[in-house]
Ligand SMILES: Cc1ncc(COP(=O)(O)O)c(C=O)c1O
């Protein structure tokens with residue numbers, strides 16, 4: 001098909017049962033969802049309600065099947081319902097969903113993480129990426145005795161008060177990027193700089209001498225769409241933080257175990273002081289973690305004075321799912337195949353958008369990918385915001401109607417899993433061709 005081929009009319013696609021459930025949910029849950037990213041606010045309309053998933057496919061309650069590019073927003077790198085992961089969870093469940101006391105598997109997974117992630121000698125498990133980021137900020141402040149955190153505009157670290165200023169992901173699509181309820185005091189020590197601009201970080205250090213505890217970033221941004229670091233940028237941040245006695249803090253909730261087994265720090269060869277992990281580390285169950293050297297982590301309670309705790313931290317089901325997922329990733333090393341598959345998608349999307357004569361820029365690192373509807377390259381949030389988000393919304397719906405479930409916002413990365421096949425990618429590219437022609441009008 002070329003750009004002159006008439007757009008195929010949208011296939012019949014109805015979400016009647018989902019609509020009824022959405023209305024019902026909206027009466028008892030704000031917006032009908034337990035996380036705003038799911039509400040389709042950025043693309044309009046109402047979300048399909050999902051029933052089950054297997055491998056690379058999602059199934060909704062209206063009987064549609066979709067190729068999944070959300071992967072539960074990152075965790076499902078092995079695809080849904082890997083038998084080994086499900087079996088490990090079932091086995092753990094039979095012993096008890098939770099003890100609130102130490103279990104053997106916690107040390108096993110901590111050993112696995114410490115062996116995999118270059119910056120981590122010790123690790124503390126929590127239940128969400130938000131909790132990991134919040135705890136690690138406290139750690140950075142406690143260790144350095146300094147208050148200020150340098151944060152990148154458009155990066156998202158969960159809904160931590162101090163980090164919710166100029167955040168990406170759903171925050172970027174809601175029209176109130178600095179949430180009511182965050183006190184000026186909570187955000188007063190957050191210094192905002194554009195991503196990919198090392199000189200802005202250097203200037204911030206000059207402006208606040210001896211006051212900066214940490215420079216915090218997603219080493220590859222995923223929450224403003226996929227935006228890689230410029231060559232040399234991470235290295236420069238490493239130099240600047242070392243020079244100024246601040247900690248370099250990578251939020252690898254998204255990139256950890258995704259770009260490589262050792263995360264972005266292994267992928268780019270730049271080792272931070274503090275690392276947050278989430279998503280994949282819980283294998284689809286609620287687990288996240290933060291880690292650093294023994295020296296830094298020894299400041300955490302009960303060894304040190306910096307307090308952090310959690311009733312369900314290190315939960316047996318989450319540890320079983322996480323440990324099994326990590327061991328499968330280590331054994332199977334899906335990363336080269338994921339990269340090839342994602343490259344096939346990247347090339348296909350680029351060709352489809354070029355043929356449709358739609359201004360675009362496809363950006364990818366490993367199995368994280370975004371098609372921006374703007375001329376590229378996209379280096380920071382200002383660049384990303386130039387995208388035609390209305391076109392993205394139409395494209396998203398045209399894809400969904402053709403059985404392809406992309407993230408429901410321009411400011412999110414799509415993820416591939418080892419369950420995706422070349423046939424899935426080719427189907428997706430064909431759907432994207434048709435969707436682009438229909439969406440561009
Ligand atoms: C980079 C990053 N950090 C932190 C978070 C927060 O994690 P959670 O949603 O588990 O709280 C997310 C995703 O939501 C993320 O992408």
Ligand SMILES: NCC(=O)CCC(=O)O
Pocket residue numbers: 035036037038073156169170222223412
């Ligand atoms: N990239 C954004 C997320 O992963 C958040 C998902 C959510 O809060 O539902």
